Amino acid sequence: MTDLRFHCVEIRIDERPGWFRLEMGRxxxxxxxxxIEIDRNGGHPAVSPHPFDSxxxxxxxxxxxxxxxxxDPAATVLRIAEVDRDERRWRExxxxxxxxxxxxxxxxxxxxxxxxxxxxVAPIDYVWTLGTRVAL
Numbered sequence: 001m002t003d004l005r006f007h008c009v010e011i012r013i014d015e016r017p018g019w020f021r022l023e024m025g026r027x028x029x030x031x032x033x034x035x036i037e038i039d040r041n042g043g044h045p046a047v048s049p050h051p052f053d054s055x056x057x058x059x060x061x062x063x064x065x066x067x068x069x070x071x072d073p074a075a076t077v078l079r080i081a082e083v084d085r086d087e088r089r090w091r092e093x094x095x096x097x098x099x100x101x102x103x104x105x106x107x108x109x110x111x112x113x114x115x116x117x118x119x120x121v122a123p124i125d126y127v128w129t130l131g132t133r134v135a136l
Contacts, residue, residue, distance in 0.1 A: 009024045009025035009028050009032045009033065010024065010025065010026065010027060010028065011023070011024045012024070012026070018039065018040045018041040019037075019038070019039060019040065020037070020038050020040065020120075021035065021036070021037040021038075021099075022035065022036050022037075023035045025103070032103070032104070033102070033103045034100075034101055034102030034103055034104075034105075035099065035100075035101055036097070036099065036100045036101075036102075037097075037098040037099040037100075038095040038096065038097060038098060038118065038120065039095060039096040039098050040093070040095050040120065041096075042095065042096030042098075050114075050116065051114075051116070052116070058116060058117060059117075062116075062117055065082075065083070066083040066085075066126075067080055067081060067082050067083055068080070068081035068083070068128070069081075071136070075136060076135065076136055077133050077134070077135060077136060078133070078134045078135075078136055079130075079132070079133055080132040080133070080134065081128050081129065081130050082128070082129045082132065083126050083127070083128055083129075084126065084127045084129065085124055085125065085126050085127075086124070086125070089124050089125075090121070090124060091121065091122040091124075092119040092120065092121045092122070093119060093120050093122075094117075094118065094119055095118050095119060095120045096118065097115050097118040100115070
């Protein structure tokens with residue numbers, strides 16, 4: 001049991017050589033709905049670094065340790081779910097983002113979102129560790 005708000009949604013995948021589209025939550029309440037379409041042949045790793053000062057800074061900052069975050073209803077405690085993975089098995093390829101829309105971004109800040117880097121990551125095992133709490 002966890003108070004992290006994971007959402008179970010229906011996923012639809014359409015894939016052809018060099019092209020991929022994912023739709024999720026189309027028939028759900030919208031909390032975790034969205035779609036993404038990528039061109040696997042159109043990506044280029046040297047996309048504009050903005051808002052970063054350089055491509056090197058962009059790569060360093062965006063290579064983060066993943067985690068999940070949840071705030072309690074009273075907004076007094078932040079719960080953290082740490083995600084461990086074997087970094088030696090990390091494989092990514094640049095892609096061109098053709099379309100991307102997620103309800104949580106649209107509802108919160110879609111007009112402020114700008115893609116500075118798009119990659120496709122090969123499947124990799126993750127281990128989630130729950131339990132860290134931080135007072136807000």
